[in-house]
Amino acid sequence: MISKEENKIKIVPKIFFILWIKEIKENFSSSGLYILSGLFSFVMGGLFYNYISLTKDLTSGNLSTNVLRPLFGNMNFIFLFIAPIITMRSFIEERRNGTLDLLYLAGVNDTQVILAKFFSAFTVVVFMLLPTLLFPIILAASGHQDWGIVATSYLGTLLSVACYLSVGLFSSSASDNQIIAALLSFTILIVLMLLVVFAQASNNYLVAQMVSYLSVPFHFEGFVRGLVKSYNIVYYFSFVSVFLYLSQKTLEARKS
Amino acid sequence: MSNLVQVEHLSKYYHSHRALSDVNFSIEEGMIHGLLGPNGAGKSTLIKIICGLSSPGHGTIRIEGLPISEFQKRFPGQIGLLGERPPLYPNMRVIEYLEFVATIFRIDSSSIRSWIDEIIHELGIKEFLYQLNRNLSKGQAQRVGLAQALLPNPRLLVLDEPTSGLDPEMAMEFRHIIKKIRGKKTILFSGHILSEVEAIADDITILQKGTVIESGKLETLRHKFQTKAILEIVTTQLPQALVHEIQRTWDVEINVLRSNPNETKWRLKFKTAGDYRQPMAEFLIKHQLVALELKTIEPSLEEIFAGALGINTGKKTGNSEGVH
Numbered sequence: 001m002i003s004k005e006e007n008k009i010k011i012v013p014k015i016f017f018i019l020w021i022k023e024i025k026e027n028f029s030s031s032g033l034y035i036l037s038g039l040f041s042f043v044m045g046g047l048f049y050n051y052i053s054l055t056k057d058l059t060s061g062n063l064s065t066n067v068l069r070p071l072f073g074n075m076n077f078i079f080l081f082i083a084p085i086i087t088m089r090s091f092i093e094e095r096r097n098g099t100l101d102l103l104y105l106a107g108v109n110d111t112q113v114i115l116a117k118f119f120s121a122f123t124v125v126v127f128m129l130l131p132t133l134l135f136p137i138i139l140a141a142s143g144h145q146d147w148g149i150v151a152t153s154y155l156g157t158l159l160s161v162a163c164y165l166s167v168g169l170f171s172s173s174a175s176d177n178q179i180i181a182a183l184l185s186f187t188i189l190i191v192l193m194l195l196v197v198f199a200q201a202s203n204n205y206l207v208a209q210m211v212s213y214l215s216v217p218f219h220f221e222g223f224v225r226g227l228v229k230s231y232n233i234v235y236y237f238s239f240v241s242v243f244l245y246l247s248q249k250t251l252e253a254r255k256s
Numbered sequence: 257m258s259n260l261v262q263v264e265h266l267s268k269y270y271h272s273h274r275a276l277s278d279v280n281f282s283i284e285e286g287m288i289h290g291l292l293g294p295n296g297a298g299k300s301t302l303i304k305i306i307c308g309l310s311s312p313g314h315g316t317i318r319i320e321g322l323p324i325s326e327f328q329k330r331f332p333g334q335i336g337l338l339g340e341r342p343p344l345y346p347n348m349r350v351i352e353y354l355e356f357v358a359t360i361f362r363i364d365s366s367s368i369r370s371w372i373d374e375i376i377h378e379l380g381i382k383e384f385l386y387q388l389n390r391n392l393s394k395g396q397a398q399r400v401g402l403a404q405a406l407l408p409n410p411r412l413l414v415l416d417e418p419t420s421g422l423d424p425e426m427a428m429e430f431r432h433i434i435k436k437i438r439g440k441k442t443i444l445f446s447g448h449i450l451s452e453v454e455a456i457a458d459d460i461t462i463l464q465k466g467t468v469i470e471s472g473k474l475e476t477l478r479h480k481f482q483t484k485a486i487l488e489i490v491t492t493q494l495p496q497a498l499v500h501e502i503q504r505t506w507d508v509e510i511n512v513l514r515s516n517p518n519e520t521k522w523r524l525k526f527k528t529a530g531d532y533r534q535p536m537a538e539f540l541i542k543h544q545l546v547a548l549e550l551k552t553i554e555p556s557l558e559e560i561f562a563g564a565l566g567i568n569t570g571k572k573t574g575n576s577e578g579v580h
Contacts, residue, residue, distance in 0.1 A: 030347070105336070
């Protein structure tokens with residue numbers, strides 16, 4: 001029945017892409033994703049309508065200040081709740097189904113699994129953001145054509161959400177319960193958010209600056225103003241790398 | 257035959273808890289090796305370490321002479337594992353899942369289709385090939401699980417209580433499949449149904465509290481644990497006078513298992529081990545009694561297991577009544 005000759009082993013270098021596609025299929029086969037996306041679009045649409053209504057005259061007001069800035073600020077805040085929901089199942093489901101062991105037996109390493117899950121979750125976020133592209137299009141039709149701020153706002157949102165997702169993946173790798181994983185990542189994110197508040201309360205300028213630098217909103221602020229600085233980018237990439245590295249170490253530790 | 261797996265002085269601690277202690281045993285190539293032990297004996301820990309899913313604390317595991325880490329680096333996917341719960345992605349269809357498994361196990365894309373087809377045919381998966389994994393029955397899921405374990409054509413197939421939770425018919429079917437691959441694969445089979453392990457295993461390792469208490473060929477263990485010889489005899493009749501004569505000659509315990517006008521089945525339990533068939537046959541001939549059947553009863557795996565663990569099962573063998 002089983003002959004060794006039949007089983008010709010060939011190296012497949014793109015194992016990450018195979019896992020990424022598998023993760024995307026898993027995510028998009030869940031009705032929960034569509035419910036979450038629908039709710040997100042509904043809330044964002046409501047907020048957009050609200051800010052537009054508050055800006056009485058669409059042609060004369062500063063739409064970047066009155067609409068885009070609060071809209072993206074709120075969007076960023078909403079993702080603070082959504083990101084843990086997207087990532088909470090990641091490793092817990094794999095462990096429960098025994099499929100993580102299947103991947104290890106196939107010679108897949110932790111880094112490949114983590115990156116596939118991270119980029120899949122990121123793809124879900126991009127999918128959720130697609131309907132919001134209507135907002136700048138509507139603004140453009142009303143004469144607001146500052147595409148630069150729109151682009152940097154989206155970039156800032158994506159980078160911030162990447163940070164949230166990395167925290168979510170770390171929590172999922174460290175926990176055996178989805179709810180605990182979501183709560184853990186939410187707690188970490190809230191603490192990181194509140195660092196700005198702590199910094200403002202400090203009398204020492206240097207300490208305040210250092211604490212602020214660790215906070216995600218501190219870096220996001222510049223993006224909605226259309227300012228992209230290299231240290232912001234360095235921060236986001238470092239943040240994501242640290243939490244993905246912690247996820248890898250956690251998975252490794254659980255194997256020992 | 258050479259050893260495929262060699263476990264030497266393996267110990268594993270979880271903080272202060274000792275999961276495995278100086279475990280030594282080997283698995284011969286092409287054999288089915290049964291792993292037995294009560295709950296918490298360390299079977300699952302041992303299996304995880306053999307599969308490279310958990311690090312060995314102290315000691316070594318060699319597969320084909322290579323340390324496990326080296327073996328997995330050089331031959332990824334050469335250990336197939338099926339546990340009590342098959343590793344299925346619930347939202348994938350069976351065929352999609354098998355193709356995914358074949359891809360991550362790096363099976364040549366030109367032979368994936370034919371290879372999957374062969375396994376599907378052998379394991380009888382065809383009728384639910386397009387069902388979602390989450391909709392499969394326990395038996396179907398276990399068959400798909402076995403398919404994934406066999407897909408990479410592993411050198412070692414590890415089955416950790418694979419029939420647990422299956423109904424008797426499905427468990428029997430599953431054992432039939434295992435018997436079909438006997439000799440073609442080296443299998444490590446962990447189970448708690450002793451009769452099941454007895455039916456398929458060639459060699460046995462018994463674990464207790466993380467320590468190997470017995471390991472070897474099933475036949476060797478049978479002899480080791482045969483402290484009393486037992487003969488089962490079918491004769492046309494069993495006169496009471498003869499019973500007394502046998503008891504006087506050998507000091508044995510005699511039980512009648514079945515009796516009808518045509519034949520009587522009885523069992524002799526001697527005080528010591530040994531082969532009593534020849535003297536008993538001669539004794540029956542001398543007393544002009546026709547023996548329709550005369551055989552030695554070897555201890556069952558249950559008796560070996562109980563003997564190794566020092567458990568008194570209090571089990572009476574067969575449906576018998578004493579004769580005095």
